[in-house]
Amino acid sequence: MRVKIxxxxxxxxxxxxxxxxxxxxxxxxxxxxxxxxxxERHIADIAxxxxxxxxxxxxxxxxxxxxxxxxxxxxxxxxxxxxxRVTVDALHTLRRSLPGISLVQVIHVVDDTSxxxxxxxxxxxxxxxxxxxxxxxxxxxxxxxxxxHDWSLSAQIVERSPVPVFLAGGLNADNVGEAIRxxxxxxxxxxxGVRTDGKLNEYKLKRFMAAVRATSEKMS
Ligand SMILES: O=C(O)c1ccccc1N[C@@H]1O[C@H](COP(=O)(O)O)[C@@H](O)[C@H]1O
Numbered sequence: 010m011r012v013k014i015x016x017x018x019x020x021x022x023x024x025x026x027x028x029x030x031x032x033x034x035x036x037x038x039x040x041x042x043x044x045x046x047x048x049e050r051h052i053a054d055i056a057x058x059x060x061x062x063x064x065x066x067x068x069x070x071x072x073x074x075x076x077x078x079x080x081x082x083x084x085x086x087x088x089x090x091x092x093x094r095v096t097v098d099a100l101h102t103l104r105r106s107l108p109g110i111s112l113v114q115v116i117h118v119v120d121d122t123s124x125x126x127x128x129x130x131x132x133x134x135x136x137x138x139x140x141x142x143x144x145x146x147x148x149x150x151x152x153x154x155x156x157x158h159d160w161s162l163s164a165q166i167v168e169r170s171p172v173p174v175f176l177a178g179g180l181n182a183d184n185v186g187e188a189i190r191x192x193x194x195x196x197x198x199x200x201x202g203v204r205t206d207g208k209l210n211e212y213k214l215k216r217f218m219a220a221v222r223a224t225s226e227k228m229s
Contacts, residue, residue, distance in 0.1 A: 010189065010194075010195075010196060010221055010224075010225040011032045011033065011175070011195060011196030011197075012031050012032055012033075012196060012198075012199075012217075012221055013031065013033035013034070013035055013175060013177075013196060013197070013198040013199075014026035014029075014031040014034055014035065014199060014203065014209070014214070015034070015035030015037070015066070015153075015177070015198055015199060015200040016035060016037055016044065016045030016153065016200040016201075016204065016209075017034045017035060017036055017055060017209070018047050018207075018208075018209075019051075019055065020054065022208075022209040023055050025209055025211060025214065026214065027063065029211075029214050029215060029218050030218050030222075031063070032063065032064060033063060033066055033088070034059060034063060034064065034065055034066065035066045035068055035090065035198065035200070036055060036056060036065065036066065036084070037068040037152075038067060038068060038069050038080060038084070039070060040068070040151055040152075041070060041150075041151065042148050042150055042153075043151065043152060043153035043154075044153050044200070044201065044207060045068075045153050045200050049080070049084055052084045052086070053083060053085055056084055056085045057085055061087070064087065064088050064111075065085075065086040065087050066086065066089070066113065067080065067084050067086040067088070067089055068090045068092055068152065069090065069091060070092050070093050070149075072091075072093050072094065072095050072096075072099065073099065074095075074099040074102035074106070075102075077089060077095075077099075077103060078102075078103065078106050081107060081110060086110075087109070087110060087111065088111040088112075088113060089103070089107075089110060089112055089113065090113045090115060090138060091113065091115060091134075092115045092140075092151035092152055093115075093144065093149070094144070095114070097130075097133055100112060100130075100133045111135040111136065112133075112134040112136075113134060113135060113136045113137070113175070114130050114131075114133075114134045114136075114137055114138070115137075115138045115139075115140050115142075115177075116130075116137055116138070116139050116140070116166070117140055117141065117142040117143065117144055117150075117151075117152075117158075118139050118140070118141065118159060118162050118163055118166070118178075119143070119158070120159075121162070123162055123166070124162055124165050124166055124169070127139070127166040127169075127170065128166065131170045131171055131172050132171060134172060135172060135173075136173045136174065136175060136195070137166065137172060137173075137175070138174070138175040138176075138177055139158070139163045139166060139174060139175070139176050139177060139178065139192075139194075140152045140154075140178045140198075141154050141157060141158040141177075141178030152177070152178075153200050153201065154178065155200075155201035156178060156179045157179035157180070157184065157188075158178050158179075160176075160188060160192050161191070163176055163191075163192045163194070164191055164192045164193065167193055167194055173195035174192075174194050174195055175194060175195060175196040175197065176188055176189075176192050176194040176196075176197050176198065177197070177199070177200075179202070180197055180198070180199045180202050180217075181199070181201075181202030181203075181213070181217065182202070182213065182216035182217045182219070182220045183220075185197060185199075185217060185221055185224065186220050186221075186223065186224040189221070189225070189228070190224065190228070193228075197221060199217060202217065203217050
């Protein structure tokens with residue numbers, strides 16, 4: 010089971026997450042809302058300090074392909090986590106312009122329409138990431154909400170997706186086992202649940218990783 014630790018805000022947090030066993034790190038660029046945003050120059054510094062096999066995910070709220078390409082080049086990441094809806098044309102432009110850079114489309118799971126949205130876009134990207142934002146608010150929520158969503162919808166997406174699916178949204182050490190059993194994702198992703206006062210908390214991180222490992226071992 011892959012674990013992505015998100016909202017990394019310093020090189021020290023990146024190393025703490027790697028030591029704990031993270032397979033990917035999330036770096037949050039400008040967003041309409043959310044607790045994890047950092048400046049692009051910090052994202053570039055942290056991405057540059059992380060060894061290549063690790064996933065370095067840039068979380069972006071941009072939807073225009075040229076804006077996203079420019080951001081990827083400024084930040085030096087190997088994965089783009091597209092937190093808002095992006096057109097299929099824009100995805101094709103990203104593919105052509107950024108060979109070797111993985112595209113992860115976030116789906117904010119709201120109702121049955123989210124299942125159709127996920128299944129429709131999946132063939133265009135390398136992975137999906139299921140989260141709990143709300144794109145219809147005046148100030149959009151594109152993640153980092155600390156809220157869970159309906160995991161039965163997520164489970165349907167996992168069953169029907171041709172690409173790997175990460176589960177995010179309100180996970181913590183106490184609910185991640187149930188989430189993994191309910192959804193059977195490729196990986197899990199967490200921000201709020203391993204933080205205290207905005208800082209990565211080693212105790213919560215270790216409990217989370219232990220819960221993921223224990224559940225994965227029982228299921229294998
Ligand atoms: O954390 C943020 O500020 C943020 C803002 C906008 C989009 C995504 C954001 N964070 C990502 O949201 C998921 C789930 O977070 P949580 O565990 O529910 O707090 C995760 O990928 C965060 O990195």
